[in-house]
Amino acid sequence: MTHYRLSAKRWHAIQTNDHRADGQFFYAVASTGIFCRPSCASRLPQRQNVRIFKTSAEALAAGFRPCKHCTPTGQPLSDAAWSAEIKQIIERHYANELNLNELAQLAHGAPYYLHHKFTAVTGQTPQQYLTQVRLAHARHFLTTTTLSISTIAQRCGWPNANYFSTLFKRKTGISPRQYREKKATHATHD
Numbered sequence: 001m002t003h004y005r006l007s008a009k010r011w012h013a014i015q016t017n018d019h020r021a022d023g024q025f026f027y028a029v030a031s032t033g034i035f036c037r038p039s040c041a042s043r044l045p046q047r048q049n050v051r052i053f054k055t056s057a058e059a060l061a062a063g064f065r066p067c068k069h070c071t072p073t074g075q076p077l078s079d080a081a082w083s084a085e086i087k088q089i090i091e092r093h094y095a096n097e098l099n100l101n102e103l104a105q106l107a108h109g110a111p112y113y114l115h116h117k118f119t120a121v122t123g124q125t126p127q128q129y130l131t132q133v134r135l136a137h138a139r140h141f142l143t144t145t146t147l148s149i150s151t152i153a154q155r156c157g158w159p160n161a162n163y164f165s166t167l168f169k170r171k172t173g174i175s176p177r178q179y180r181e182k183k184a185t186h187a188t189h190d
Contacts, residue, residue, distance in 0.1 A: 004052040011047060013038040026053045026072050028064040032089070032106055035059035040070035042108045069108040082107070083121040086114065087129065094133045095157045100126060134158065135171055142180045149176050 004025065013021035021038035028035035029045040035053065036042060053059040056066065056073045066073045068082050077085070089106045090098065103126055104111040118126050134156040141152045153164035168176050 004054060006047065006050050006052050010038070010052060011050070014050065015044060017041055026056055026059050027051065028053060028059050028062065032108075033063070033065055034067050034085075034108055035064040035072055036067040036108070037070045037072045040067055040072075040108070042067065042069055043105045067108040079117045079121050082109070083118050086118050086126065087122075090126065090130050091133055094130060094137065095155055098130060098157065130157075131167070131171070135168065138164070138168065138176065139179065142176055143183045152176065 006027075010021070010025060010027070012018070013024075014027055017039045019039040024038070026035050026037060027045075028051040030049045030051060031045070032049075035051075035056070051059075051062070051064075053062065060066070060073070065081075065085055066075070066077055068077045068085075071077070086103065086107050089103065093106065096102075100111045100115060104114045107114055109117075115126060118129075122129065124132075138152055138156045141147055141155065145152075147155070149165060150161040153161045156164070158164040158167070165176055168179070172179060174182065
């Protein structure tokens, strides 16, 4: 599916959330996988990530998801679909500093509303899911690499190795180093 040129006029409409441009085109953001109306009040994307489409159907066909905030298809996104989208965002950005405000910006929603809907659908808060994803990646790194605990903590998005080790032990019952040794012992006995 081809997208159209991002002219100065279209970029200005996106920058100013110009309602008059709604219906003339839709813009998608390659880094988030979401598409919007020009009037969408979500955070301004980086220009190089913007793709232009004449219709919402073209944006959908190109694999972009409709924004929860501006509902560019005219149909509101279901809470379950939005929660699945939020999970994908967390899985893509787990290594970054990802607080609720940043997550809400990426998912095109309000922080409190996102927290409420995600928790209602999934049974866990966005932060709990983020921790789960980070721990899964940390376990993978611990068993498949020789990276230091500090490097693993950094690659998984934790601010420091001490915080990572404390949280890892609280969730698994053993330290990251013990986890690595235990897995290595099991691997040599198999």
